[in-house]
Amino acid sequence: MIEILSTGLPNTVQDEGRPGYLDAGVSLCGAMDRPALLAANALLNNKPSSAVIEVALFPFRLRFQAEMSFAVTGAVAPATLDGVPLPPWWTGHAKAGQELRIDPPARGARVVVAFAGGIDVPLVLGSRATDAKGGFGGLNGRGLKRGDRLAVGDAPAMRAREFGTVPDWLHEDWQVLRVLPAAEFDAFDADSLDRFFGEEWTVSADANRQGYRLDGGRLVRTTPRELFSHGIVPGTVQVPASGMPIIQLADANTCGGYPKIATVIEADLWKLAQAPVGAKLRFQEVTRAEGIAALRAQRDGLVRLREAVTLARR
Amino acid sequence: MISDATSPMTPVASFRLSMSGPGALLLDVAGETFSEDLQDRVHGLARAMLGVEGVSEAVPGMNNLLVVFDPLLVEPERVEDALLEKWPCIEPDPLAGQTVDVAVRYGGADGPDLEELAAHAGMSVAEVIERHTAATYRVAAVGAMPGFVYLSGLDPLLARPRRANPRGTVPQGAVMIGGAQAGIMPVTAPSGWHILGMTDLKLFDPKREPPATFRPGDRIRFVTESVQA
Incomplete structure (x- = not known):
């Protein structure tokens, strides 16, 4: 059991998300920084789908009510266990009564806090992820409040160890989002496409788990055509009539009606999770093969991490 | 076939x-x-x-x-x-489906856009309701929000482009028109559609399997429960 001491409603229980119900209108949800979730669970020998806390509002404090191993990944943020600093992307071991504190990130926006055994909240439609819009999943379908207590599942048998990791993808440029052209890409005029790829875009204050509105140039379509509602995926870059792009993310509606200029590749969605309000972003066109290769490299990195952890905990 | x-x-x-x-x-x-x-x-x-x-x-x-x-x-x-x-x-899959009557409280605080939509369509509120209840709608797709139904079959005279500024919150049960489509809000959420009235019908329950009340291919008829000025 853990007890939440300081938090805000943007902090939620998340896991790999809730696929399989897009045709019932159920958003994918799940951790915004999926590789950070998978890495945190790998550090603890948890199942990949084990539930964690996604922290987007700081300071975040919790008290361990039992001895357990934990891991902190995602944004690079000052974290302490009873005042003793922990390195980033680190797994440690806490005794009952100890307090974990995480302060605003120096780099990034969202921290993943995982526990050996995973957070034990009921499965809803196959997932423990919070769907705040639908009001289900996670802890009673809402963000975490001070005083909330969360049960933690039985931990896998392993040696308590303290160690960290620095995954390869963290060395990439956090500002560059690789994209594939989407359905209405060719409907934008040449100037707009030049601006889309040439200019810096700023994450506006209108940014949350559903999506980010970007500030920058205005994108204009040469052939406006009213679209019927259609299914969309996280990473979809929509351009409404205002000409200001919106990137749809984990909690996005499953269908939309706005024109789509591009889609951020899955391997780069973590960069959006880690882009705070005011962050500067750039779009770079890649081929589908490059997008798949990037995803494969990331998954291979996670497999290697799991192998290393198995050795370290033996 | x-x-x-x-x-x-x-x-x-x-x-x-x-x-x-x-x-x-x-x-x-x-x-x-x-x-x-x-x-x-x-x-x-x-x-x-x-x-x-x-x-x-x-x-x-x-x-x-x-x-x-x-x-x-x-x-x-x-x-x-x-x-x-x-x-x-591909063979058409007409998905026989169920036909469900959905009771609507039109107008007043339940339907804040009803009068404006009538004025825009150049008809009386009564005629809007008559046309809205006369049609049999088809659930073309379920999506956007948990259990949200995209309904085809709207009288073309009632079609109206979405609001320029979406509302930050539209309550669960709102009966709406967006473009040439009709819909019902399954949860309380932002929407740019026009609100004609309210229904008590619940469209989504995560504890059910399947969680959504309607499937593509189902048919819906709106019936008047009440009309407020």
């Missing part, structure tokens, strides 16, 4: 195939106006695509289909080939 010379299939209109990132494809078969016949084929294609190796989701939209797959398990080109192969010869 097998297509042959004596029972020609409806010609398949032009379509557009596009990428939605490395792991999804969007097949858009829409013409200028929504087609019930094409929609039946979209539902048939959705069912067929779920049988293709590596495909995890097939999401029917309004005369379009999003197919989601794991690009590390299946080459996207294979999913493309399956879509292009199946679409021209």
Whole structure:
């Protein structure tokens, strides 16, 4: 059991998300920084789908009510266990009564806090992820409040160890989002496409788990055509009539009606999770093969991490 | 039904195939106006695509289909080939479905946009309600929000583009019009659609399997519970 001491409603229980119900209108949800979730669970020998806390509002404090191993990944943020600093992307071991504190990130926006055994909240439609819009999943379908207590599942048998990791993808440029052209890409005029790829875009204050509105140039379509509602995926870059792009993310509606200029590749969605309000972003066109290769490299990195952890905990 | 010379299939209109990132494809078969016949084929294609190796989701939209797959398990080109192969010869799947009457409290605080929509359409509020309740609607797709129904069959005279500024919160149960589509809010959430009234019918329950009340192909009739000025 853990007890939440300081938090805000943007902090939620998340896991790999809730696929399989897009045709019932159920958003994918799940951790915004999926590789950070998978890495945190790998550090603890948890199942990949084990539930964690996604922290987007700081300071975040919790008290361990039992001895357990934990891991902190995602944004690079000052974290302490009873005042003793922990390195980033680190797994440690806490005794009952100890307090974990995480302060605003120096780099990034969202921290993943995982526990050996995973957070034990009921499965809803196959997932423990919070769907705040639908009001289900996670802890009673809402963000975490001070005083909330969360049960933690039985931990896998392993040696308590303290160690960290620095995954390869963290060395990439956090500002560059690789994209594939989407359905209405060719409907934008040449100037707009030049601006889309040439200019810096700023994450506006209108940014949350559903999506980010970007500030920058205005994108204009040469052939406006009213679209019927259609299914969309996280990473979809929509351009409404205002000409200001919106990137749809984990909690996005499953269908939309706005024109789509591009889609951020899955391997780069973590960069959006880690882009705070005011962050500067750039779009770079890649081929589908490059997008798949990037995803494969990331998954291979996670497999290697799991192998290393198995050795370290033996 | 097998297509042959004596029972020609409806010609398949032009379509557009596009990428939605490395792991999804969007097949858009829409013409200028929504087609019930094409929609039946979209539902048939959705069912067929779920049988293709590596495909995890097939999401029917309004005369379009999003197919989601794991690009590390299946080459996207294979999913493309399956879509292009199946679409021209897919059997319509009319999904017999249920017909449900949905009781609506029109106007007043329950339907803040009813008068404006009537004025815009150049008719009385009574005529709007008459036209809105006269039609039988088809659930073309379920999506956007948990259990949200996209309804086809709206009287074209009631069509109205979405609001320039979406409302930050629209309550669960709001009966709405957006463009040429009708809909019902399954949860309280932002929306740019026009609100005609309210219903008590619950469209989504995560504790149920399936969680959504309606499936594509179901039919809905709106009936007047009350009208407020």
